[in-house]
Amino acid sequence: MTSSSSPSTGARLAAEFAGTFILVFGVIGTALFAAGFNGGDGNLNVGFLGVALALGLTVVVGAYALGPVSGGHFNPAVTLGLAVARRFGWGDVLGYLVAQFLGGIAASALLFVILSGGENPDLTAQFTGASTGYGVLSPGGFSLLSVILIEVITTAIFVYVILGVTSSRAAAGFAPLAIGFTLTLLALIAIPVSNASFNPARSLATAVFGGPEALGQVWVTLLAPVIxxxxxxxxxxxLFERTVALSADAERVSANA
Structure with a gap:
């Protein structure tokens, strides 16, 4: 026997915590352990492509598993964007943000413990390398302006896609795939520039273990995705729903002509 009742607030917050945990554990774990891995006689690392795929896959997995409970935001910027678009209630925003930030930090804390069992003793340096930012924290040495622009633009595209694939006109059941593929694409563009945030919870999660440099720059990838x-x-x-409405009006006029 199934219940048609909505998930409780506690269940929704737990889902946001767990989904953000999965996202950060997956993408940052890949960045720390597999992106630069060099084993045996050959270079076996997954590089930027592997990290981008890890980001997309974690969102697909989390959205299918936990999206029916909480909506599958797993990202403070997404929660705020949906609230601004009137797709999410402002009364629930604070709880979601807290759950997301805590989920991300919990994932990084466990990754820190796992990393401590490896051969490289400088754990802070490794988390600094996985942190987001400009200059020395940018894999390509990009400037502050470049990082702000890439984070603002890519996050805007990401939220546009979410709003589009979750609208009433979208094909049912495919939203997590579209969102995951979008994140993979955007990460391939942004990793060399900012180390690819799009997500303040992901940014803070690595910065808290990345030392003063990472903490000093984290404001950029907290603020830019939100913008x-x-x-x-x-x-x-x-931009989009008004165009559909005008098209519908035109069809009615043609039918009555």
Missing amino acids: GAIIAGATFSL
């Missing part, structure tokens, strides 16, 4: 998400949330209806 991008707000832009998308505020403009999606104007």
Whole structure:
């Protein structure tokens, strides 16, 4: 016998904690353990492509498993963007943000413990390398302006996609796949520039273990994704839903002619 009742607030917050944990554990674990791995006689690391795929896969897994409970945000920027777009209630925003940040930090804390059993004793340096930022924290040495632009633009695209694939007109059941593929694509673009955040919870999760340099720059990838998400949330209806409404009006006029 199944129940049609909605998940409780506690269940939704637990799902956001768990989903963000999975996301950070998957993508940062890949970055720490597999992206630069060199074993045996050959270089066996997965590189940027592997990290980008890990990000997309973790979101697909989390969204299918936990999306029916909480909506599958797993990202403070997404929560804020959906609230601005009136797809999510402002009264639930704070609880979601807290759950997401705690889930990300919990994942990084466990990765830190696992990493301590390896051969490299400088754990802070490894988390610094996985942190987001500009200059020395940018894999390609990009500037602050470049990092702000890439994070704002890519997060806006990401939230546009989420709003589109979760609308009433979208094909049912495919949203997690579209969202995961989008993140993989955006990560391939952004990793060399900012180390690819799009997610303040992911940024803070690595920065808290990355030392003063990572903490000093974390504001950039806390703020820029939020700006991008707000832009998308505020403009999606104007740019896309109004066009659909005008098209529907035109079809009615043609039918009555």
